[in-house]
Amino acid sequence: MYLKVRSKFLFSLAIAVIWASFSIWASQYWFNDLSQVTGKGVAFFLIAFIAIVPGFMNAFMFSSLVLDKRPPRKHLDQYPDLSILIPCFNEEAYVAQTIESVCKQEYAGKIEIIVIDDGSTDQTVSIVAELEKTIPYLRLLPIPKNQGKAAALNLGLKRAMYDKVITIDADSYLYKDALARIVERYESDPVGTCAVAGTTLVRNSRDNWLTQSQEWDYFHGIATVKRVQSLNQGTLVAQGCFSLYDKAKLIEVGGWPDTVGEDIVLTWALLEKGYRIGYCEDAVVFTVVPSSLGGLIRQRQRWARGMIEAFKFHPEILVKPRLSTFFIWWDLFFPLMDLTFTFVFLPGIILALFGYFWIVGPMTLSLFPIAFFLNWIMFNTETKMFEEQGLHVRKNILGFLIYLLPYGMILQPAAVIGYVYEILGLRKEWGTK
Numbered sequence: 079m080y081l082k083v084r085s086k087f088l089f090s091l092a093i094a095v096i097w098a099s100f101s102i103w104a105s106q107y108w109f110n111d112l113s114q115v116t117g118k119g120v121a122f123f124l125i126a127f128i129a130i131v132p133g134f135m136n137a138f139m140f141s142s143l144v145l146d147k148r149p150p151r152k153h154l155d156q157y158p159d160l161s162i163l164i165p166c167f168n169e170e171a172y173v174a175q176t177i178e179s180v181c182k183q184e185y186a187g188k189i190e191i192i193v194i195d196d197g198s199t200d201q202t203v204s205i206v207a208e209l210e211k212t213i214p215y216l217r218l219l220p221i222p223k224n225q226g227k228a229a230a231l232n233l234g235l236k237r238a239m240y241d242k243v244i245t246i247d248a249d250s251y252l253y254k255d256a257l258a259r260i261v262e263r264y265e266s267d268p269v270g271t272c273a274v275a276g277t278t279l280v281r282n283s284r285d286n287w288l289t290q291s292q293e294w295d296y297f298h299g300i301a302t303v304k305r306v307q308s309l310n311q312g313t314l315v316a317q318g319c320f321s322l323y324d325k326a327k328l329i330e331v332g333g334w335p336d337t338v339g340e341d342i343v344l345t346w347a348l349l350e351k352g353y354r355i356g357y358c359e360d361a362v363v364f365t366v367v368p369s370s371l372g373g374l375i376r377q378r379q380r381w382a383r384g385m386i387e388a389f390k391f392h393p394e395i396l397v398k399p400r401l402s403t404f405f406i407w408w409d410l411f412f413p414l415m416d417l418t419f420t421f422v423f424l425p426g427i428i429l430a431l432f433g434y435f436w437i438v439g440p441m442t443l444s445l446f447p448i449a450f451f452l453n454w455i456m457f458n459t460e461t462k463m464f465e466e467q468g469l470h471v472r473k474n475i476l477g478f479l480i481y482l483l484p485y486g487m488i489l490q491p492a493a494v495i496g497y498v499y500e501i502l503g504l505r506k507e508w509g510t511k
Contacts, residue, residue: 090141097137127418151262157187161238165230169248179252197224228334253362263358272327272353276320281364290477308357312402320363339384382496
């Protein structure tokens with residue numbers, strides 16, 4: 079039986095509301111105990127963002143994934159020509175492999191590769207210059223002084239010859255047929271689609287425990303959220319790591335803004351114009367993720383700042399009458415959940431170890447059933463996509479155990495720092511991802 083997008087959305091919303099209603103009913107004793115310590119207002123806020131809102135989100139995602147039946151991509155009689163932009167800053171270790179991965183694509187249309195070097199101080203320019211001698215459709219655009227990723231992308235956009243533009247990070251590697259698949263998804267999506275995000279997975283997952291846990295975050299978390307958003311026509315980010323854009327629409331919104339989160343702010347500008355963003359779950363790029371704790375924290379600070387920037391630049395998007403607005407409001411709750419997790423839930427774990435269950439106690443276990451089923455269906459959904467492409471899910475048990483809880487203890491406080499940095503207007507830098 080075929081269900082329309084709106085019907086699927088309403089069904090998932092109904093399930094989420096039912097679950098949240100049950101959680102509110104079941105939390106009465108928790109509320110009574112906690113309110114004696116904090117007062118009723120604070121108790122309501124804490125329970126809402128420790129249990130009720132996360133439970134609502136998990137139930138919605140679970141229901142959406144159960145109903146997710148992707149329309150097939152259509153093979154095209156003629157494939158559009160592509161301008162592929164690769165912004166670089168000190169990427170001597172990976173840029174040659176990134177270009178090689180593009181050259182290996184069996185794409186039926188013409189392509190041009192434009193590498194924009196943003197003032198690198200290593201050997202990036204010389205490496206690309208050597209490759210330029212042997213690859214006729216490769217061009218190097220050097221910028222003498224570092225100006226930031228947005229400036230590099232906008233320079234590439236000005237020099238792009240073709241109507242469809244793809245961005246790829248300089249430390250990323252395209253998997254087979256990624257270009258053809260993302261183009262086919264673009265052409266198969268509803269009218270009004272102006273961009274399609276690809277799927278980003280971890281390239282250096284074997285480096286250490288941090289990259290092992292990020293492998294699950296990208297495979298299990300980020301990819302699933304994009305699936306759910308796209309199912310409900312609400313994809314919120316066409317990430318710079320690997321996405322396809324309509325060149326005319328990019329020019330219409332002024333290209334990439336000079337922000338930390340240039341890709342999310344750009345995407346929201348397109349959404350504000352009424353365009354739609356798609357997602358291609360089987361157009362895969364493998365990217366290098368931070369392998370140091372400091373690098374991961376700085377990355378997630380930038381992601382958090384980017385979300386706040388998007389709200390600052392496009393507040394009107396909160397009242398747009400379309401399905402994607404639901405996920406915009408969803409994002410609005412993340413700072414509150416991150417704050418609650420950092421300053422309340424983590425101390426609550428310590429209190430629970432000493433026998434004080436005001437914050438973390440038996441009621442917190444109500445999150446486990448829906449979280450378990452959500453993780454089960456997330457794993458099966460992404461595993462099926464892997465198998466269809468000839469990939470295999472690695473038995474990364476250590477990474478999964480870290481991903482379950484310790485990972486959040488790193489990321490959510492890092493996000494809080496990012497929110498504070500953006501609110502205070504502190505200096506912004508273009509760094510890893």
